[in-house]
Amino acid sequence: MSYIHYKFVSKMEQKTITFNGLHISLTELKKRIMAQENLKATTCELQISNEKTREKYTNDKVQIPKLSSVIVRRKPIGGVKTGGKMLTL
Template sequence: MSCVHYKFSSKLDYNTVTFDGLHITLAELKRQIMGRERLKATDCDLQITNAQTREEYTDEEVHIPKHSSVIVRRTPIGGVKPAGRTFIVDRSDMAAGSSRPTDSSPSVSLAQLSKTANLAEANASEDDKIRAMMSQSNSEYDPIQ
């Protein structure tokens, strides 16, 4: 009896899938892992990576040799989508020179901070320093210039 050792990337211990022969196809390995872990094929797909070489198996007909170790990750149906990050900057605070209402009153106003050369040593909150830095970086592109 041949076997392939698998573990989910979030777990420490390996489990084993047994089969007859010298190798198992990726599709059959996924099917057996989903059965053992009680996962539904309609909920997720599995990404299988060789634990030693970090090679990701993508072709469902590829043969995985017996006694291999693989890392398994659950992925949404249709593959992994790139993790996009969205940053929202509230320009009204920067233009008005006021701080957020939740901040305690800063000892230096945003207008004064925008003219400060060394923001690291300025006596202001970190959020106000960031707003001043953003204002300074955009000042060269101001249409008034």
């Protein structure tokens, strides 16, 4: 059994995803993290980067090797909306 450690930027706790094989695709890693964290794909997407090099994984076909540690950021789908109103003078 292989594993990858992940940690959200905003949290101190590190968690683990287990899988079979020598590596896991970025797409599959995102799916497993979202399932483990009970996140919905309709509300946010995940940005994954290597913990040591800080390199962002952008190609969903990239293979992440076992025993890696990654940092996860949640990004709202559609960007961030502001709650304030614009005043005109």
